[in-house]
Amino acid sequence: MTKPIIYHIPVCPFSQRIEILLELKGLRDAVEFRVVDITKPRDPELLAKTRGTTALPVLETEDGRILKESLVIMRYVEERFSGTPVARTDPYERAIERMMITREGPFTMTGYMMVMNRDRAKSGEFREKMLDHYAWLSDFLDHHNPGGLWLFDDFGLAELVFTPMMMRFWFLDYYEGFEIPDEPRFARVRRWREACLAHPSAQQVCYDEIVKLYYDYAIGAGNGALPEGRQVSSFTFTPDWPDRPMPPKDKYDRIAGDAELGLV
Ligand SMILES: N[C@@H](CCC(=O)N[C@@H](CS)C(=O)NCC(=O)O)C(=O)O
Missing domain, CATH: 1.20.1050.10 (Glutathione S-transferase Yfyf (Class Pi); Chain A, domain 2)
Known part of the structure; x- marks a missing residue:
């Protein structure tokens, strides 16, 4: 392994923090990002590395050591790599x-x-x-x-x-x-x-993407969990979010089905 790996969910705000930090430091290529699909069972190899926890982002150093928690990873990136300092120096x-x-x-x-x-x-x-x-x-x-x-x-x-x-x-x-x-x-x-x-x-994410992917949160189902009566999570990668309609806003009244959300 020639550079650290960050396992992440592209729409995750905690992962986006690290993407922005690398961007500001001019170091976007200093780490490799590997996408994890949270709608599928977690890869046992990754689970072994994280000792059973599933929250992302996770950083794996070149020699296989693991760091968790976005604020901790940010500080590691800031302290380990040169490039423009982002945290205040005073x-x-x-x-x-x-x-x-x-x-x-x-x-x-x-x-x-x-x-x-x-x-x-x-x-x-x-x-x-x-x-x-x-x-x-x-x-x-x-x-x-x-x-x-x-x-x-x-x-x-x-x-x-x-x-x-x-x-x-x-x-x-x-x-x-x-x-x-x-x-x-x-x-x-x-x-x-x-x-x-x-x-x-x-600018890693946009308004429509957040609104479409987080529909399931709006009806009470977080982290890729399947809401009642649904077969596909709004966090799925296929169909991709640009190909889906904007979801209904009536979250207090009902749960929209897969077809209405453009998930099938
Ligand atoms: N406090 C953690 C929060 C990380 C977190 O909650 N990540 C969510 C995605 S936004 C996650 O991995 N959810 C899937 C899971 O926990 O299995 C951090 O700052 O890194």
């Missing part, structure tokens, strides 16, 4: 960056719980929680870089951690009609989000 600024990144777990969890929720009565509660996260981010950005756009002077580590998640949250726009309100307390995060989504290093 210790105080790096600490600020990490403070912002501590919010990524709860932010991710809220967005995924919101899209998977099928109880209409709970949707307002999730909306409020999501807005709390955006208000926190808005305040944090404005406090540390008043009047600016990014957390510091450019799209950096904090941006690359949050951007793939904000892209997945297109599923909230589509299935939940969720938008960040045009109010002063969200002004900064709205500008920041827009700039993050448009950044050239982060």
Whole structure:
């Protein structure tokens, strides 16, 4: 093996973080990406390497050692390879960056719980929680870089951690009609989000792809699991997402069948 291998799911936000990092460092070819189909049983050889865990991305070093967790893999890539540094180099600024990144777990969890929720009565509660996260981010950005756009002077580590998640949250726009309100307390995060989504290093996925692939999440079935009455997961590679129609939005009322979703 001449370079590290990253086992990944192309639409996975955690894998996209590493793709963006490599892009920003100008090192896209420093690792080999190997695609895993989560709708199929996991290859026993890969399962043995990961000692039974199935979450991706996973990095295998040239000598067969295994690293898991996107934030850990990102740090390994940043520390091991030269190329443009993406994390801040000043210790105080790096600490600020990490403070912002501590919010990524709860932010991710809220967005995924919101899209998977099928109880209409709970949707307002999730909306409020999501807005709390955006208000926190808005305040944090404005406090540390008043009047600016990014957390510091450019799209950096904090941006690359949050951007793939904000892209997945297109599923909230589509299935939940969720938008960040045009109010002063969200002004900064709205500008920041827009700039993050448009950044050239982060164009590995697009809106329609997320909305189509994550249909099953919207009706409560995550990680390639098959929803009731269905034979094919919305995460399938065939038919490929561009050949499928946009899914119905009525997630609280019913589960669409394979044919309606263009899966057969
Ligand atoms: N905390 C992990 C989360 C990884 C994760 O949840 N990956 C999902 C895909 S987006 C996955 O591999 N799901 C399939 C599975 O867990 O079997 C990270 O940051 O790497």
